[in-house]
Amino acid sequence: MSHKYMKVERIDHGTVIDHILPSRAFDVLRVLGLSNDKTMSILVNSHSKKGGKKDILKFEDVELSAEEANLVALVSPQATINIIVGGKVVKKFNAEAPKVVRGIMTCSNPNCISNQNEPITTEFKLSPDEGHRYVCTYCDRDIIDLAKRIGK
Amino acid sequence: MRHVISVHDLTVDAIIDVLDRAEGMLATARGEAVNDCLKGKVLGSIFFEPSTRTRLSFETAMNRLGGGVIGFAGTEATSVVKGETLADTIRMVSGYADAIVLRHPREGAAKLATEFSDVPVINAGDGAGQHPTQTLLDLFTIRQQMGRLEGLNISLVGDLRYGRTVHSLAFALSKFGNTINLVSPEGLEMPGEVVEHLEESGQFGVACHTPEEVISTTDILYVTRIQKERFPDPVEYKKVAGKYLIDPALVAQGPDNMIVMHPLPRINEITPDVDAMPQAKYFIQAANGVPVRMALLSMVIGGV
Numbered sequence: 001m002s003h004k005y006m007k008v009e010r011i012d013h014g015t016v017i018d019h020i021l022p023s024r025a026f027d028v029l030r031v032l033g034l035s036n037d038k039t040m041s042i043l044v045n046s047h048s049k050k051g052g053k054k055d056i057l058k059f060e061d062v063e064l065s066a067e068e069a070n071l072v073a074l075v076s077p078q079a080t081i082n083i084i085v086g087g088k089v090v091k092k093f094n095a096e097a098p099k100v101v102r103g104i105m106t107c108s109n110p111n112c113i114s115n116q117n118e119p120i121t122t123e124f125k126l127s128p129d130e131g132h133r134y135v136c137t138y139c140d141r142d143i144i145d146l147a148k149r150i151g152k
Numbered sequence: 153m154r155h156v157i158s159v160h161d162l163t164v165d166a167i168i169d170v171l172d173r174a175e176g177m178l179a180t181a182r183g184e185a186v187n188d189c190l191k192g193k194v195l196g197s198i199f200f201e202p203s204t205r206t207r208l209s210f211e212t213a214m215n216r217l218g219g220g221v222i223g224f225a226g227t228e229a230t231s232v233v234k235g236e237t238l239a240d241t242i243r244m245v246s247g248y249a250d251a252i253v254l255r256h257p258r259e260g261a262a263k264l265a266t267e268f269s270d271v272p273v274i275n276a277g278d279g280a281g282q283h284p285t286q287t288l289l290d291l292f293t294i295r296q297q298m299g300r301l302e303g304l305n306i307s308l309v310g311d312l313r314y315g316r317t318v319h320s321l322a323f324a325l326s327k328f329g330n331t332i333n334l335v336s337p338e339g340l341e342m343p344g345e346v347v348e349h350l351e352e353s354g355q356f357g358v359a360c361h362t363p364e365e366v367i368s369t370t371d372i373l374y375v376t377r378i379q380k381e382r383f384p385d386p387v388e389y390k391k392v393a394g395k396y397l398i399d400p401a402l403v404a405q406g407p408d409n410m411i412v413m414h415p416l417p418r419i420n421e422i423t424p425d426v427d428a429m430p431q432a433k434y435f436i437q438a439a440n441g442v443p444v445r446m447a448l449l450s451m452v453i454g455g456v
Contacts, residue, residue, distance in 0.1 A: 111279050113260040118237050120264060138260025139281060140158070 008041040014060040016082040017072060017095075019048070025055035027075040027147040031104065038062050066093075071104070073097040075147045077132055099126050101134065105149045112139035153451045155266045156274045158282040159320045164327050171292050173447035174440075180216050181443040188218030189454050196249030197223030198241065199276070200232070200256045205416060206276050206285070209441035210253050213449055216442065222248060242268040251453045254278070272452035280316050286415055287320040289444040293437040294372060297411050301325075305357065307333040307366045310376035310396060310421060312342040317415045318376055322346050326353045333357035333366045337392045340382065362395055367405045373398070373431075375414045375421055398422045403431050413437050 020028055022045050029042075043056040055076075069081040073095035083091040101124045107114045114122045114136065124143055127133040134143045143149055153166065162170075179185035195214040199207050203225070211221045223245075224230050232241060238261060245252055246269040254265050255276040262275035262282070277283040295301050306325060308318045312334055322332055323346070332355055334342045341347075341359065350356035360366060363373070375398055383389035403412060403426055414422060414434040426432050 109259060111257075111259050113238065113256070113258040113264050113278075116238070116258060118264060119239050120267065136260065138263050139258075139279075140160075141259070 008043050008056070008058060010087065011041075011058050011060050011084055012087045014058065014062050014084055015064045016059075016084060017057040017064075017069075018054070018080045018082060019050075019076075020055035020057065020072075020079045021076045022053040022055055024076045024147065025057055027150065028055075028057060028072050028079070030147075030151045031071045031074055032064075032068060033104075033151065034059065034062065067098075069093070070096050070098045071101075074101065074105075074134075074150065097126055097132060100124070101126075104151060105134075105143065105146070107136045107139060107141070108144040108149055109136065109139050109141045112136060112141070114138045153448075154272050155262075156272075156284055156448055156452065157262045157266065158275070159284045159287045159324050160282075162284070162324075167288065167291060167324070167327070170288055170444065170447050170451070171295055173451065174288075174292050174443040175296075177443040177446040177450075181213070181439075181446055183216070187216070189450055190214065190217035190219035193219040193250040193453050194248065195219055195221045195223075195449065195453075196245040196252040196271075197221050197225075198245055198252060198254055199223070199225040200227055200254075200261075201277070202226070203255055203276065205438050205441055206255065206283075209438075210274075210276065210285075210445050210449075212442050213445035217446055217450060217454075219250075219449070219453070223253075238264060239268045242273075246270045251449065274448060274452065277316070280314060282320060283316050284320065285441070285445055285448060286317050287324045288448070289437065289441045290317070290321050290374075290413065290415070291324060292444050293413060293433060293440050296440070297433055297436075298371065298409075302328040302330060304371045305331045305333070305369050306372045306374060307335055307357075307363065307370040308342070308374050308376070309335040309363050309398075311340045311378045311382065312336040312376070313340040314379070314382065315376040318374070319343065319346055321374065322350060326350060326355050330355055331357040333370070334359040335361070335363050335366060335396075337361065337378065337396070340378065363398070363402060364405070367402060367410075368407070370406055370410055373403075373406065373410060373412045375412065375418070377417070377419055377421055393420060396421055398426060400425055400429060403429055406431070 025042050039060040041058040045053045048054040072079045079095045082089045103121045123137040124134040180187040214221050242265045251272045253274045253276050256278050259279040259281035261278040265273045380389050411433045412431045
């Protein structure tokens with residue numbers, strides 16, 4: 001038996017973030033910090049044609065900038081960004097992990113000076129080696145459990 | 153050189169430059185010669201945590217070079233107890249002094265200080281983070297005693313997990329090409345990233361649990377304190393500490409030219425009867441804090 005139906009409707013104008021790691025859609029939302037007056041669809045643990053599972057996010061009437069899109073890579077490095085205009089994909093690109101992240105994350109080291117009441121903006125740099133590691137500019141430690149350190 | 157925050161920021165050439173200048177300061181450090189290159193300059197010495205050697209040797213260094221020192225040791229009599237931020241304290245002191253020496257219990261404090269200070273900042277230890285001037289005086293002592301900084305077999309002994317001096321020293325020694333052995337109790341082993349770095353740079357010797365296993369091939373026995381508070385069970389602490397006791401019998405098993413170093417304070421880990429042995433260099437090491445810090449102060453304040 002084969003059913004042809006859409007779990008989530010297609011959109012005419014906006015952004016679709018595809019190939020998000022399974023169960024990471026809510027982390028992506030947190031990273032983007034988008035206002036909640038826009039219509040959005042969230043598909044969690046959806047079947048992926050490439051095998052396994054993935055999450056998908058659709059935002060109506062929102063076109064993500066490249067800078068915003070790259071923030072997605074913080075929590076889901078393989079995600080693809082599709083910009084939709086007139087029902088068609090007019091731009092498609094992969095999220096690219098930002099080299100420096102300022103302000104939106106907190107350090108996982110509780111003894112780091114950046115976790116005190118000091119007038120500074122947190123800053124993390126992507127380590128040049130492989131492994132998607134971000135290092136705190138202040139205490140020089142790797143950030144642990146990165147998704148949980150965002151938006152706090 | 154503007155700020156001195158981490159040994160990671162220092163190139164081999166910069167390290168050698170500091171050590172050479174420190175060597176030139178030895179006579180002045182001992183009071184045998186006069187050098188007033190920092191006359192009229194003021195050092196802000198702000199210590200949020202206890203310190204004996206680091207604070208006193210910085211103050212001695214500044215005085216030996218003709219400068220003056222202001223500051224505090226402990227925050228009881230300062231506005232910090234009223235909730236003043238470190239940023240504001242630094243801004244204020246940088247208006248009074250020509251350089252700031254900072255010790256603080258939080259990692260990254262010295263880096264933060266550089267953002268709010270108009271004058272050079274020297275990190276005198278930030279939490280479990282960096283203590284670059286200790287590393288420089290360790291290197292100075294090694295070169296002074298062994299005649300070189302490369303091709304040495306160095307055994308780091310004791311609490312390698314929490315001891316910040318051994319982390320920085322391991323990184324610094326690896327810039328020169330050495331063999332580094334890691335001797336620690338179970339649970340207090342060197343953190344993974346330091347071991348990885350030593351392995352990748354081909355300078356990892358052996359990791360073991362007793363100094364006897366490496367003593368016969370060791371050129372430098374670098375001992376650190378095993379802190380009682382790391383052990384929930386005092387009986388277990390006594391048992392472990394006993395295995396790491398450096399006494400004359402153990403020292404005698406090392407090569408003739410082996411030296412024993414310790415960043416101090418030592419509690420029980422080196423017995424007092426080792427002090428008189430020619431291998432014991434830890435008090436010379438502590439004294440070397442003065443010429444090394446004189447060199448650094450003259451570089452960051454005097455611009456020489």
